[in-house]
Amino acid sequence: MNLREEPLLFEISSPGRMCASLPDCDVPATPVPESLARSGLDLPELDELSLVRHFTRLSQKNFSIDTQFYPLGSCTMKYNPKVNDLAASLPGWRNIHPLAGEEFSQGALELIHSLQVWLCEIGGFAGGSLQPAAGAQGELAGVLIIRAYHASRADDRRRVILVPDSAHGTNPASCAMAGFAARTLPSDADGGVDMAALRAELGGAARDSIAGIMITNPNTLGLFDRNIEAIADAVHEAGGLVYGDGANMNALAGVLKPAEVGIDVMHYNLHKTFSTPHGGGGPGAGFVGVRPDLADFLPGPIAAKIGGSYSLAMPKRSIGRMKAFYGNFGILVRAYTYLRMLGAPGLRRVAETSVLNANYIKALVEGAYKIKYPRRCMHEFVAQGDLAEGVHTLDVAKRLIDYGFHPPTIYFPLIVPEALMIEPTETEAKETLDEFAAVLLKIAEEAREEPSLLLSAPTTTPVGRLDEVSAARNPTLCYRA
Amino acid sequence: MNSPYIAATDADRAAMLERIGVGSVEELFSDIPASARFPVLDLPAPLSEMEAMRELEALAAKNLKASSSAWFLGAGAYYHFIPAVVPSLASRGEFLSAYTPYQPEVSQGTLQAIFEYQSMAASLLGMDVVNASHYDGATALAEAVLMAYNAAGGAAASATNVANAGSKARDRAILCADIHPEYKDVIRSYLSAYPVRLEETELPPEKAAALSDASTFCVIAGYPGFTGAIGDIGAAAGAAHAAGALLVVHADPIMCGLLKSPGELGADIVAAEGQSLGNPMSFGGPFLGMMGAKAGLVRRMPGRLVGQAKDAAGRRGFVLTLTAREQHIRREKAVSNICSNQGLAMLQTCIYLAAMGRSGLRAVAELCWNKAHYAASLVAAVPGFGVESGVFFEEFLVRTPIPAEELAERLSRRGVVPGLPLSRYFPERRHELLVCVTEMCTKDQIELLAKSLGEVSA
DSSP states (O other), X not given: OOOSOOOOGGGGOOTTOOOOOOOOOOSOOOOOOTTTXXXXXXXXXXXXXXXXXXXXXXXXXXXXXXXXXXXXXXXXXXXXXXXXXXXHTSHHHHTOOTTSOGGGBHHHHHHHHHHHHHXXXXXXXXXXXXXXXXXXXXXXXXXXXXXXXXXXTTOOOOOEEEEETTSXXXXXXXXXXXXXXXXXXOBOTTSSBOHHHHHHHHHSGGGGGEEEEEEESSOTTSOOXXXXXXXXXXXXXXXXXXXXXXXXXXXXXXXXXXXXXXXXXXXXXXXXXXXXOOTTTOOOOEEEEEOGGGGGGSOSOEEEEETTEEEEEOOTTOOOOSSSTTSOHHHHHHHHHHHHHHHHHHHHHHHXXXXXXXXXXXXXXXXXXXXXXXXXXXXXXXXXOOOSTTOOHHHHHHHHHHTXXXXXXXSOSTTSTTEEEEOOOTTSOHHHHHHHHHHHHXXXXXXXHOTHHHHTOOOSSSSOSBOHHHHHHSOOOSOOO | OOOTTOOOOHHHXXXXXXXXXXXXXXXXXXXXXXXXXXXXXXXXXXXXXXXXXXXXXXXXXXXXXXXXXXXXXXXXXXXXXXXXXXXXXXXXXXXXXXXXXXXXXXXHHHHHHHHHHHHHHHHHHTOSEEOSOBSSHHHHHHHHHHHHHHHTTOOOGGGTXXXXXXXXSOOEEEEESOSOHHHHHHHHHHHTTSOOEEXXXXXXXXXXXXXXXXXXXEEEEEESOTTSOOOOHHHHHHHHHHTTOEEEEEEOTTGGGTBOOTTTTTOSEEEEEGGGTTOOOGGGOSOOEEEEEOGXXXXXXXXXXXXXXXXXXXXXXXXXXXXXXXXXXXGGGSSOOOOOOOHHHHHHHHHHHHHHHHHHHHHHHXXXXXXXXXXXXXXXXXXXXXXXXXXXXXXXXXXXXXXXXXXXXXXXXXXXXXXXXXXXXXXXXTTXXXXXXXXXXXXXXXXXXHHHXXXXXX
16 A cells, blocks of 8 residues: 555646647637637646556555455445446447437347346336436436326325434435435344334334335345335335335345336346446446336336337336436446346355355354344345454454454444444455454453553554544635745 | 456455354354245346357447438537547546545545546636536536525425424525426426425526525526527526525536636536546446535535645645535434445546646637537528527537438438437427537538438428
């Protein structure tokens, strides 16, 4: 890791330097009216080598999957195959325009169509759209579909969506944007949806106000809710729909088709299960799949195959467009490549190994770390980091950094105090898992014997713990000379 | 099946199963309903890397590439020059395969790059603050409208059936019709659950803004509009502000290298499609939704923001900040459900802006301006054709003597893609073609366009 402070671009700028190599203007010039012309533009001025060193050095201040184990729960930080990037960089994908016309875009439309078909098959869905640009947008599309479904039945009483207390924050936030009130459902002692609470919601006077439920399964505890069919039946019987949050699809692809256990609408994150790079925050891609009678509501356009040629079509009663054009296409090319190389046997092997790896780490650290819901996990599990008096999960996370591991997801899900959510994914070797578990055990020992090592961590990084409170109180969001 | 992406050998699996205390991997899935467990998936048989690449190359070859044509099609996706340093640096694994920088000590590279992007983009757009990005220009614009609504005290979407919710809040938005039709669709999708009156008008921005009243929370204008026309944004800002409404502008960021920034003209919130700043067209995505705002609105802003901070030793670092706006903290009370940003596309734009720099971005914008105006003068001289746009930057509307769709089809087959037939979006507007000329078009190609238009319509 590069520990030296890297100046900001503006601080290494020097008037007169340039990196842009542009042709002379080969046409007669047209003057810009003075009333429109801009007077100054405050951008840095750098030569090419200075620019290359700047960004290379910045990159060396990151942990990444290519350099470190990254067991970040619920984020599925699996290896991103290089061939996927090579495929997406072909000029026949990079340099094509979304409005060139169907006749001139047959390859792109065929790729979208194939991916739609495969992703539907994996989840057991009748129809699907690749328009959503991210998981959260897939969720928003999904709850808008639920809204459109009830509206199509002239049922305008349903304003509430049930959301388990273990859910990602995007679930209630998506409900709010789609005009629903999100009502929290408690979890039971087993980590699943509390069936009594669910039945109370669905059986009471407010039964007709329930539009549906958003459920993540495996949930954010890494546990598969064994009552899934009963939950779906109960919601359906009350007239609601079941939304599946596919953030944890990595444990299920090839193992279970969610539609077969009653999921009506679902999104998957292609940047999780289908190995497209996280890119320091995005871009993602969020396929949304539905049961047959909801296909007309899908966001569009979606790709269709008619005879031997491909076209774009807007579903009949579509909730509309979620973004311009057809989704994050370059990401779709990567997911296509991944699926094309894995096929069905590869996908199942992925799910199996992701679950095997998570249970293996859990077996190695159980005892040294409390596990609130200790039953067999799927692709991730949630431990607790309050190892000793005055030592918290944050300290464990920061100490892991000193040992060269990216911390797990911390303080989530909210229902586990001091949560440490560990998802190894299938792509890590046993040696890495062994080493990581050994370090976790070592840290547990340090917490008891020399807690200052945890409290002062990390010490091996370009900066130590940053004062986030002051940063938010008087925010500096731009460089000021 | 063995895979290059799975390290576990049969021996590893056996050892791990033993440690876990189960007899088989299948046993780990006993919570899954048995009747549905391990379904048969109807997917094509797996391919090796070389076979997969062969298939992808064959598919890609079926598309018409801008790089092998004379390219005059824009309309929301633009063919601009991308210096080699941009993809070369952005594709480094340390950037590509990193997660959202929630752990700042091991994410200073990503965080500093976002801070630098925010700084350069704010300067370009004339805003006090720019966030770490949205999915694309369309969603940035839709979220900008929601932000304006919330800033005016608008009722939550989920409160629409509460009797007195939002009774005094401003609920009217004035939308200039000359905005990309797909962007307008996205705005409608995003607003569909909110008690907002979205009023579309054919008037230019300055006249549209004059319709603002005490119930109006914002006016939405393009700079330029979809058809290339540059309206009087300064006058629009004055009119909107006089009624207490905000001006939300969707801007062309390359144009901002040459013409006044929307912020300088008085816009309160700016959305922009940043694809043209260093990102390939890639059939419409991933693109870059840029969003900037005046300082007073920052706590209403959706999306990630990076701020400067210090550690205990006084060293400068960067962190995600003002997170109390976001869904992972506020859940249903968050300002938006957005979680991810377009990290990689933003990084490409960050590198692009640094590479182009003060003089380079202006030079690109000047090339676009000059070439587009030269092209417009040649096209206007072709018998039967006329240029309809008044003041424009790189895109202008052409009246065609034969249906524009016919022109586009015939010319595209000859390797000249002349622009967007407006009939694609507006079936009745058959004789209008939206032509875009960037720095990538040579003088010869521009002259070929004019000549070809004449030939196929003669």
